[in-house]
Amino acid sequence: xxxxxxxxxxxTGIEVPLLEKVRRQVINGRYGPGDLIPExxxxxxxGVSRTPIREVLKQLQNEGLVEIRPRVGTFVRxxxxxxxxxxxxxxxxxxxxxxxxxxxxxxxRELETLERNLEASDVAASEGNSQSYAELVHxxxxxxxxGADNRKLYETYERLMNQLAYHRIVVDTVTRPGRxxxxxxxxxxxxxxxxxxxxxxxxxxxxxxxxASSQAALAxxxxxxxxxxxxxxxxxxxxxxxxxxxxxx
Amino acid sequence: xxxxxxxxxxxTGIEVPLLEKVRRQVINGRYGPGDLIPExxxxxxxGVSRTPIREVLKQLQNEGLVEIRPRVGTFVRxxxxxxxxxxxxxxxxxxxxxxxxxxxxxxxRELETLERNLEASDVAASEGNSQSYAELVHxxxxxxxxGADNRKLYETYERLMNQLAYHRIVVDTVTRPGRxxxxxxxxxxxxxxxxxxxxxxxxxxxxxxxxASSQAALAxxxxxxxxxxxxxxxxxxxxxxxxxxxxxx
DNA sequence: CCATGGCTTCTTGCATACATGAAATCTATG
DNA sequence: CATAGATTTCATGTATGCAAGAAGCCATGG
Numbered sequence: 001x002x003x004x005x006x007x008x009x010x011x012t013g014i015e016v017p018l019l020e021k022v023r024r025q026v027i028n029g030r031y032g033p034g035d036l037i038p039e040x041x042x043x044x045x046x047g048v049s050r051t052p053i054r055e056v057l058k059q060l061q062n063e064g065l066v067e068i069r070p071r072v073g074t075f076v077r078x079x080x081x082x083x084x085x086x087x088x089x090x091x092x093x094x095x096x097x098x099x100x101x102x103x104x105x106x107x108x109r110e111l112e113t114l115e116r117n118l119e120a121s122d123v124a125a126s127e128g129n130s131q132s133y134a135e136l137v138h139x140x141x142x143x144x145x146x147g148a149d150n151r152k153l154y155e156t157y158e159r160l161m162n163q164l165a166y167h168r169i170v171v172d173t174v175t176r177p178g179r180x181x182x183x184x185x186x187x188x189x190x191x192x193x194x195x196x197x198x199x200x201x202x203x204x205x206x207x208x209x210x211x212a213s214s215q216a217a218l219a220x221x222x223x224x225x226x227x228x229x230x231x232x233x234x235x236x237x238x239x240x241x242x243x244x245x246x247x248x249x
Numbered sequence: 250x251x252x253x254x255x256x257x258x259x260x261t262g263i264e265v266p267l268l269e270k271v272r273r274q275v276i277n278g279r280y281g282p283g284d285l286i287p288e289x290x291x292x293x294x295x296g297v298s299r300t301p302i303r304e305v306l307k308q309l310q311n312e313g314l315v316e317i318r319p320r321v322g323t324f325v326r327x328x329x330x331x332x333x334x335x336x337x338x339x340x341x342x343x344x345x346x347x348x349x350x351x352x353x354x355x356x357x358r359e360l361e362t363l364e365r366n367l368e369a370s371d372v373a374a375s376e377g378n379s380q381s382y383a384e385l386v387h388x389x390x391x392x393x394x395x396g397a398d399n400r401k402l403y404e405t406y407e408r409l410m411n412q413l414a415y416h417r418i419v420v421d422t423v424t425r426p427g428r429x430x431x432x433x434x435x436x437x438x439x440x441x442x443x444x445x446x447x448x449x450x451x452x453x454x455x456x457x458x459x460x461a462s463s464q465a466a467l468a469x470x471x472x473x474x475x476x477x478x479x480x481x482x483x484x485x486x487x488x489x490x491x492x493x494x495x496x497x498x
Numbered sequence: 499c500c501a502t503g504g505c506t507t508c509t510t511g512c513a514t515a516c517a518t519g520a521a522a523t524c525t526a527t528g
Numbered sequence: 529c530a531t532a533g534a535t536t537t538c539a540t541g542t543a544t545g546c547a548a549g550a551a552g553c554c555a556t557g558g
Contacts, residue, residue: 038539049513051300054540055307062311071519071540086401089346097342152335152412156405163401287509298543303510320510320549 018046022056026076027065033078037066064163079163081218087164088214092207094157095141099190099206101148103199110147114140114191118184125184133180140187144206179216186212267295271305275325276314282327286315313412328412330467336413337463341456343406344390348439348455350397352448359396363389363440367433374433382429389436393455428465435461 022042031037039050039057046053057074060066067077079087102110117140124133145157186209193202271291280286288299288306295302306323309315316326328336351359366389373382394406435458442451 036539040539050540051512051514055304058304058307059311062308068540069520072521073539083401086399089350089399090401090405093342093346097338101338150335150338152332152339152409156339156409160401160405285509289509299510300542300544317510318550321551322509 018048018052019056019059021046022053023060023065026060031076033076035076037074037076039074063159084164085218087160088210088218090160091157091164092210092214094153094160095144095210096203096207098145098148098150098153098157099194100199100203101150101153102144103194103197103202105147105149106197108147108149110143111191111194113143114147114194117143118188118191121184121187125181128180130180133184137183137187144190176216179213183209183213267297267301268305268308270295271302272309272314275309280325282325284325285322286325287322312408333413333467336409337459337467339409340406340413341459341463343402343409344393344459345452345456347394347397347399347402347406348443349448349452350399350402351393352443352446352451354396354398355446357396357398359392360440360443362392363396363443366392367437367440370433370436374430377429379429382433386432386436393439425465428462432458432462 025031025042025045026037037057039053042057043050043053057066057068061068061074064079065077066074068074102108117136121133121136121140124130124136145154148154186205189205190202190209193205274280274291274294275286286306288302291306292299292302306315306317310317310323313328314326315323317323351357366385370382370385370389373379373385394403397403435454438454439451439458442454
């Protein structure tokens, strides 16, 4: 009854590596927001015809990453600030649901993963290793959503995160003063509530955590960052290697 | 900044009427769960080539309504009971979020729509007109989600409802004894909380309401229905005209 | 009678050609 | 020099042809 969830990418019938490769090329490649993406260029680049490229682009449009203007062309979409806020509101609700569902499940494998994650996060937090911590944050949130054992929730979450992940608007807020340790403490509180099987507490602790990190991500960043690597990249340029975490902490 | 929301169907670049027509044909037409849907049949039926049909089918797969097995064919998907439960869990969370967001907005146009809906619902409930009430329930929930003024939430909700709407598993639970008036009362409570701008109360009142109607929809239906029209249709046959509400009450 | 092997058929997946329409450019005129 | 109009170009939208693979079927052997 419980199907495997090992494939995070929806089975679209499209050869998955192609979709993934086009995604990277489109978002992290030489195409910036507003740029036209000619189908034929991608087709030649990947050695296929326009047909599968069109399918991939339609999928990307469905994910909200590009906009296809009929008879005109496909353009990289620039999410508005309003959309970012909307996505964060949904993120808060969905992760709250995930925490609630996981709390009701009892001791499952994902709970142990979270506990190990906390240990590693404590180390990274005490060392101030924000790069390492950012990755652990990433794992924490995805483990939680996976631990909810609700495939539709997982797919919905994945869908929304795809819209947030590849845009430079959301940067690793973990580098902001104080946020790192606060985030770590909030993670602890969530896991504690889950261990107590207190679904309501788990949900609201998680929601508060997501809201806090979302606000940190959305707040203007006037003050200097704590790390030099991956400093705030608000210019229209886009770095080929994205160091920033795809979501807040 | 605030874009219009008048188009509930995502702009996919596909000629929208075609997508809609294929959806009906596929789900309410002669194709039942598990049936193969040959592209060429639809193509000839609608007087187009296979290419736009393929795009439509891919979109329907993305919505979860069909399954494309590579090199084999496209089949109408039968959602499992587990999936239904998962979708209801998400529905509860999303509609709770919608109520919460709407409560924070103050007096907006959609609130007046809800109030008019309640008046009409009271009449339908007192008359025991479950057909009329079912339509009002439908309008109530969609108005609430629209009133949240969060486009991403709206799109996500639409996406999930598409997966629930056209399957005969979810029937109008409004015809069950007691559920009709209970539902009406719950709607009143939600609107009251919104008018009081009590976001938390609005959210949980709505969540409780969704949970109650979801459980009613999922519960086994041993006892006779109160209406003769659109009686529980659990056979593999599917009526050409679907009378059942696409969601609970 | 049952099982197994090959064959036929059917369906999709991809490539390509052509039509359509929008945008940009070039030109001619006020 | 600016502007309006026509033309040219370019990218998409659609149709169609062909190949590959999977499922079903039939025949044959045990």
